[in-house]
Amino acid sequence: MLSGPRLSFDVASALNQGRRENQEDAIVADFPIGAGVGLVVLADGMGGHQAGEVASKIVVTEVFSELKLRSTELANHPELVTEALRNAAMAANDCVRHHTTKHPATEGMGSTLIALVQMDDALWWISVGDSVLYLIRDGKLRQLNEDHSLAPQIDYMVKQGMMTEEAGRNHPDRNCLTSALLGEEISQIDCPEKPLKLRPGDTIVAASDGLPFLKRKDILRILSEDSHAESSELANRLVRALKALNHPDQDNVCLSVIRVTPKAGSEIPMRPEAAAPPPEPTPETAEKFKRRDSGKLFGRLRSLSTGLLR
DSSP, X not given: OEXXXXXXXXXXXXXXXXXXXXOOEEEEEEOOTTSSOEEEEEEEEESSTTHHHHHHHHHHHHHHHHHHHTHHHHHHOGGGHHHHHHHHHHHHHHHHHHHHHHOGGGTTOEEOEEEEEEETTEEEEEEESSOEEEEEETTEEEEOSOOOBSXXXXXXXXXXXXXXXXXXXXXXXXXXXXXXXXXXXXXXOBOOSSOEEOOTXXXXXXXXXXXXXXXXXXXXXXXXXXXXXXXXXXXXXXXXXXXXXXXXXXXXXXXXXXXXXXXXXXXOOOOOOOOOOOOOOOHHHHHHHTSTTHHHHTHHHHHHHTTTTO
């Protein structure tokens, strides 16, 4: 458990292979007592033939190493955290490119990324891909990071009546990534300049896209029903719930649960957080999704993600 000047942090991580032949997720969490900086880095690899496993390990190792080496500097200069997160992601992306250049058989491999930096009551993050970052606060769950897949646009179209709920839920391009670390230019990066201000009672969950096989209401229930449960128990409960679900296509899952508690004698002011609005599809995208050949439009991304990340 890591303690800051006003808050304490109980952190635990878990991995589960699900129904996949290989474990292509990787995660590391580092919250040493007295260090002043807590880190979580997770990656969900893709590429097949074990290339996804290689990609996720490259990304986690490179990003964690970069942030750990700079942890003392960041503790003294919090204004540099966002830059450090972006630089670490770019360095990991370069490593993926170098590996695929040296090993042509792994061409096309890539990975999602979530990296968290915690200092005192501030939480910064960088996110690429469709791994999730949840905040459970005041009995509600909301996703903090952007979803870099076609799922948000498809959901928006369902909401607007552009397609049926069933068609949206089963759309073949739903899990198609719009951004990932592939060794090429990263098309979308979610890295807010201002950190999230943490409060006592908050629970943060960073996870690969294997966790959302559970419905959000079930994730919220598991994480909220016992306010005294330690993070290790909450992580175990999430994994047990996924196993009990017994979904035939259950993906790999890696996750880290961070429970925020007040340090003795400290008080943190409470104020509501505004949820980010859903992304709106462009008219061109909406029109193309009405066509039966929409899968061809995103063929390249789909070939990287469909059947690999799920």
